[in-house]
Amino acid sequence: MAICSSTFVPQIPIYLKRIPISSFLIKPIPACSSQTLTTTSASKDEFPARVGFLGLGIMGTLMAHNLIKAGCDVTIWNRTKSKCDPLISLGAKYKPSPEEVASSCDFTFAMLADPESAADVAFGNHGAANGMSPGKGYVDVSTVDAETSKLIDRHVKAAGALFLEAPVSGSKKPAEDGQLIFLTAGDKALYDMVSPFLDIMGKSRFYLGDVGNGAAMKLVVNMIMGSMMASFSEGLLLSEKVGLDPKILVEVVSQSAISAPMFSLKGPSMVQSKYPTAFPLKHQQKDLRLALGLAESVSQSTPIAAAANEMYKVAKSHGLSDQDFSAVIEALRTKLQSP
Numbered sequence: 001m002a003i004c005s006s007t008f009v010p011q012i013p014i015y016l017k018r019i020p021i022s023s024f025l026i027k028p029i030p031a032c033s034s035q036t037l038t039t040t041s042a043s044k045d046e047f048p049a050r051v052g053f054l055g056l057g058i059m060g061t062l063m064a065h066n067l068i069k070a071g072c073d074v075t076i077w078n079r080t081k082s083k084c085d086p087l088i089s090l091g092a093k094y095k096p097s098p099e100e101v102a103s104s105c106d107f108t109f110a111m112l113a114d115p116e117s118a119a120d121v122a123f124g125n126h127g128a129a130n131g132m133s134p135g136k137g138y139v140d141v142s143t144v145d146a147e148t149s150k151l152i153d154r155h156v157k158a159a160g161a162l163f164l165e166a167p168v169s170g171s172k173k174p175a176e177d178g179q180l181i182f183l184t185a186g187d188k189a190l191y192d193m194v195s196p197f198l199d200i201m202g203k204s205r206f207y208l209g210d211v212g213n214g215a216a217m218k219l220v221v222n223m224i225m226g227s228m229m230a231s232f233s234e235g236l237l238l239s240e241k242v243g244l245d246p247k248i249l250v251e252v253v254s255q256s257a258i259s260a261p262m263f264s265l266k267g268p269s270m271v272q273s274k275y276p277t278a279f280p281l282k283h284q285q286k287d288l289r290l291a292l293g294l295a296e297s298v299s300q301s302t303p304i305a306a307a308a309n310e311m312y313k314v315a316k317s318h319g320l321s322d323q324d325f326s327a328v329i330e331a332l333r334t335k336l337q338s339p
């Protein structure tokens with residue numbers, strides 16, 4: 001299995017010739033470690049590559065917005081066209097299909113809901129692969145399983161183009177702030193070419209080698225996250241049942257060895273039974289399902305993730321799919337357990 005490289009010789013592609021050389025020199029790729037990135041205030045002249053963005057949901061909209069704000073030449077598409085309008089009013093170009101976006105851009109990013117939509121947009125009817133050709137690159141930042149990613153890779157390669165999987169860690173606020181963490185794998189040349197764009201949208205990037213490794217890393221991270229949230233939910237409800245103030249539990253946890261930004265961020269609203277959507281519950285359940293498939297493929301036992309997955313399934317069956325994933329706590333409330 002290929003792993004991260006620890007040295008980086010800048011190879012400046014033609015598209016990026018006008019990006020200040022310092023942008024490359026100050027961002028060597030460390031061996032799988034985060035990097036501190038500079039913010040640039042740029043113009044289209046500084047980012048002459050044409051960048052496509054497919055999929056403008058919660059994450060895609062904010063990521064594409066950051067590219068536009070940085071001065072990139074961005075062309076967008078979304079299944080529901082109305083979601084394109086705010087970005088068009090900020091200067092984005094629009095094309096009516098993924099194929100047309102890909103054929104008019106040098107690099108095309110895709111942020112889709114799940115493996116099915118990622119595959120359909122990449123190589124279905126009028127999919128991006130139809131518009132790809134040598135010299136172009138496709139970067140899928142959706143959370144999918146390794147098999148789907150490899151399938152997309154094959155279609156993109158068949159068109160003579162390059163492919164990078166680059167799922168992200170970090171939710172709505174990090175996406176808004178350009179603070180995402182990219183977990184990339186695939187064509188290293190494409191990784192080098194799109195790094196300036198990843199750096200606009202994120203705070204760090206990891207290059208993990210062969211296609212599938214980025215997807216696997218993302219699923220392992222989200223498997224841990226889904227289980228943590230399920231366990232936190234049990235703790236909140238138990239504290240309430242035994243007469244403790246769950247608000248104080250949140251405070252105690254935040255000062256303890258098990259402190260995590262996620263608990264401090266989500267805890268106060270969970271205590272009020274409010275779940276403003278940053279990461280939809282249906283996507284967390286999808287990630288647990290895919291992570292369990294990954295574990296199954298290597299005969300790894302994951303009983304805690306399996307139990308957590310059941311909680312998310314119960315929450316979905318009670319209509320909570322589009323709420324934030326912290327609404328999984330509702331699956332533990334007596335009224336939901338026996339509808």
Ligand SMILES: NC(=O)C1=CN([C@@H]2O[C@H](COP(=O)(O)OP(=O)(O)OC[C@H]3O[C@@H](n4cnc5c(N)ncnc54)[C@H](OP(=O)(O)O)[C@@H]3O)[C@@H](O)[C@H]2O)C=CC1
Nearest residue numbers: 055056057058059079080112113117143171172278279283
């Ligand atoms: N939200 C978060 O915190 C994070 C999410 N992710 C991952 O990023 C991806 C996107 O998440 P998020 O933005 O929250 O999700 P949303 O549900 O907000 O957006 C999903 C996007 O996929 C599109 N889509 C869904 N089905 C299809 C289809 N059949 N054909 C074409 N397009 C389709 C939607 O189009 P339409 O508008 O027409 O419905 C929309 O653009 C998911 O894989 C998720 O797991 C990763 C990190 C964080």
Ligand SMILES: O=CCCC(=O)O
Nearest residue numbers: 143169170171222279
């Ligand atoms: O896939 C979603 C991840 C959400 C997060 O990292 O906070």
